[in-house]
Amino acid sequence: MPTPADILWRNARLATMAGDDLGVVERGAVAARGGTIAWVGADADAPDAATIVDCDGRWITPGLIDCHTHLVHAGSRAKEFEARLDGVSYEEIARAGGGILSTVTATRAASEDDLVATALPRLDQLIGEGVTTVEIKSGYGLTLEDELKMLRAARRLGEARGVRVRTTLLAAHAIPPEYRGDAEGYIDLVCNTIIPAAVGLADAVDAFCEGIGFTAEQTDRVLAAAVAHGLPVKLHAEQLSNLSGAALAARHGALSADHLEHLDGPGIAAMAASGTVATLLPGAFYFTREERRPPVQALRDAGVPIAIATDCNPGTSPMASILLAASMGATFFRLTVTECLRGITINAARALGLSGSVGTIEPGKAADLAIWDVTDPAELVYRIAANPLHARVFAGQ
Numbered sequence: 001m002p003t004p005a006d007i008l009w010r011n012a013r014l015a016t017m018a019g020d021d022l023g024v025v026e027r028g029a030v031a032a033r034g035g036t037i038a039w040v041g042a043d044a045d046a047p048d049a050a051t052i053v054d055c056d057g058r059w060i061t062p063g064l065i066d067c068h069t070h071l072v073h074a075g076s077r078a079k080e081f082e083a084r085l086d087g088v089s090y091e092e093i094a095r096a097g098g099g100i101l102s103t104v105t106a107t108r109a110a111s112e113d114d115l116v117a118t119a120l121p122r123l124d125q126l127i128g129e130g131v132t133t134v135e136i137k138s139g140y141g142l143t144l145e146d147e148l149k150m151l152r153a154a155r156r157l158g159e160a161r162g163v164r165v166r167t168t169l170l171a172a173h174a175i176p177p178e179y180r181g182d183a184e185g186y187i188d189l190v191c192n193t194i195i196p197a198a199v200g201l202a203d204a205v206d207a208f209c210e211g212i213g214f215t216a217e218q219t220d221r222v223l224a225a226a227v228a229h230g231l232p233v234k235l236h237a238e239q240l241s242n243l244s245g246a247a248l249a250a251r252h253g254a255l256s257a258d259h260l261e262h263l264d265g266p267g268i269a270a271m272a273a274s275g276t277v278a279t280l281l282p283g284a285f286y287f288t289r290e291e292r293r294p295p296v297q298a299l300r301d302a303g304v305p306i307a308i309a310t311d312c313n314p315g316t317s318p319m320a321s322i323l324l325a326a327s328m329g330a331t332f333f334r335l336t337v338t339e340c341l342r343g344i345t346i347n348a349a350r351a352l353g354l355s356g357s358v359g360t361i362e363p364g365k366a367a368d369l370a371i372w373d374v375t376d377p378a379e380l381v382y383r384i385a386a387n388p389l390h391a392r393v394f395a396g397q
């Protein structure tokens, strides 16, 4: 290389995620310059660098990516959890005006500063597990001002910590109380007012296509408005029932369709044709005691990339551990270790439209790395509630 690197991590074992598997380089090294990976290869060929870090044979993966979270929210739903333990269902609670709407009440009452302060511990937990990129949705404001407040809070989290934040507008998450009985009126507000105002503050648009959320027609309007404003789309689809949301999202070129327990064959084919990532959320599967699994083998057979995320939210997945999500992906959904690790790196990057800049250890990408005290990458998925992170590197730092 022409000029020496700023920093070289040597004497490491690399799981680069380049190619179709873990992309292992035994006795490897990584060099970075100006926050970007400048060189990757065999330790013996490593270039010179101003700073040299001996990794003592530790494993290095790309910095982890949590591509679906509702990290910004106020309040707690512990009481609702207790009611569910008594046998009341998530849908019953939602139809009675609790669920998402109880978090909406708390989030509307919170200031932007409050939202940042209460989300920081959750963000720090993710960062502590080597997360370097995190997606954060709105969706608990449901007014123009409160949705923008959530998105601003999410952006501020990315300034408060060394982490890449991608924001997603989820104004079509639930029908707000003031629009009860007038879902179309609320969708008008989302399409004509909230989406246009979120341009520049949101990196993507999402919706909840579900019996307790929005119909396929309403969702279609939201996704079309997003695309018309130049925003890529994602969708909460086929979580509790099958409304053919994934196929609808795919028609809009969605980056991802998420949850997917009730996904069917036509939905899988549509996702494969549009290159839409299947983001699986095993924390929500676990916490709602869902019995139906996403059609993992059919997704594999169709070549649909699979990502895994925490879905960190107060109602269905109060969990801020990406390693636990990966472990659950293996245990509940029978994903392989390679699928789990690609699911929280390169395929999560794809789900955010960032596969050109993060998600693998390759020259030209951001120098986002996680260095682990493990003897094999499988340990990252195998251990439950363990955190073997040795060091985390964000943009070369």
Ligand code: NIG
Pocket (backbone or CB within 6 Å): 099, 100, 103, 208, 236, 239, 284, 311, 313, 314, 315, 316, 317
């Ligand atoms: O991803 N499904 C809708 N949205 C969230 C749950 C939100 C909530 O219950 O607060 C989810 O599961």
Ligand code: FE
Pocket (backbone or CB within 6 Å): 068, 069, 070, 236, 311, 313
């Ligand atoms: Fe979600």
